[in-house]
Amino acid sequence: MFLVFIYYILMALGWGFARQGKIPPLIGLWSANALFAAAGILLLKRLGRLRSGIAAVWHWVRDLKARRTVRRRPLEPFPAALPKSKPSGQLLRILDLYTLREWLSYLGLMVVAFTGIYMIFDFFQLIGDVVRNHIGLGVILHYYVYLTPQVVFLMFPLSILVATLVDFGLLAKTNQVTAVKSAGISLYRLALPVLAASLAASAAMFVLENRYLPDTNQRQDSLRNRIKNRPAQTTLLPDRQWIYGQSNRVFNYRYFEAGQNTFSDLSVFEIDPSTFHLTRRIFARHAFWDPRVENWVLEQGWERQLAGDRVSEYKPFNAMVFNELSEPPGYFLPKAASMWFG
Structure with a gap:
């Protein structure tokens, strides 16, 4: 468990530094894997000549006795060395199948355990949200059906690591490694x-992440929002977001900078819930969150009041605060797991 903890600490640090722009994303995402791979190769190389303390003393005593025996004996010609024999292909196939079967059994067990x-x-x-919002059993089951691929994707590297440690640890403990080396x-x-x-x-995970997970993540995000009674949002076009706000408002924006809490090309639509007619629209070229007033400051925009098919009032502005637009920045945070590479 200590190795698992170290692995996820390194992965979290790399992810955080990559998001902050301090290191390249490739290094941030793969540094933990590279370090553990290098450590595994080094330990595997040393395993062949590593001895415990008692075993080292025993081998030293045995070698010392052997040297004394050789000194007492008269010199005799050394026998011819036996020719080296290579393991047959059938033996290697049997060994590969055995090793792979044991490893896959541990891998499956780890995936099921960690996912569960x-x-x-x-x-x-x-x-708590299920009881509070009166969510049915069908919604919960569908949510976990669509959540399972993402959880398996997250748990698979950890499962591979633990399965490898358990498999080769048991092989070494039962002296099967010694038999293979002999x-x-x-x-x-x-x-x-x-x-x-x-x-x-790894190749299968890459395909899963880019082809299947975006769709399942969108579905499970939608169901999770329903369970938590949150507004649904679209991620089909990452450069043009739509999200339901509080009351009867719909937000549309071209870009949202989460670190700076700023919008580009923000539009707010107010809809009459009884007729579903548009009653008001607010547009701003830029908008930013002001923590002093705990509201959005809209710049370079206009406000239109609509009455049926005509505009009843039009007011341009350079900067304005609308008290009713009180949704905090966290309300608009995008979900990167629901997007994919083009």
């Missing part, structure tokens, strides 16, 4: 099927 823990924790977070097979060759399977899993 995440789901249980998430359910207890939502149970057959002339190196540790690198023993780890080859697991490495190949991990690379295949």
Whole structure:
């Protein structure tokens, strides 16, 4: 668990530095994986010649006795060395299948365990909203169906790490690694099927993230907003967002800078809920959140009051605060997990 904690601390730090622009995104996202891969290769290289304290003393005593015995014996010609034999292809195939089967069994167990823990924790977070908002069982089941791919995607690297540690740890504990080495097979060759399977899993995760997760994340975000009684928002066009506000307002904007809490090309539409007719529209070229008044300051815009098909009132402004637009910046934060690469 300590290694898992260190891994996620490094991954969180890299993600945070990448978002702040202090390091390139590629380094931020892959630094933890690169460090653990380098550490794994180094430890695998040292495993072949690593001995415990008692074993080291025993081997030293045995070597000392052997040297004394050789000194007492008369010199004799050394026997011819036995020819080196390479393991057969059938033996390697059997070994690969055995190693891969054991590793996959541990991997499946870890994925189910970690995903289940995440789901249980998430359910207890939502149970209050479910009761408060009278959410039906069907909505909850659909939410977890669409949430499962994202959770599996998040838990898969951790599951691979733990499954690899457990698999090779048990192989070493039961002296199977020693038996494999005695057959002339190196540790690198023993780890080859697991490495190949991990690379295949990485490719599958890349396809999953770019092809399937955006759609499932949109659906589970919509259902989660419904469970929490939050407004739904669209992410089909990242440069043109629509989001339902409080009361009967709909916000539309070209761009929202979360770090600065500013809008570009902000439009606010007010709708009559009884007729669904547009009654008012506010437009601002720029808008920013002022914490002193806890409201949005709209700049370079105009306000139109509508009566049926005609404009009853038109007021341009350079800067204005509308008290009714009290939605905080966190209300408009985008969900990056619902977007995909073009």
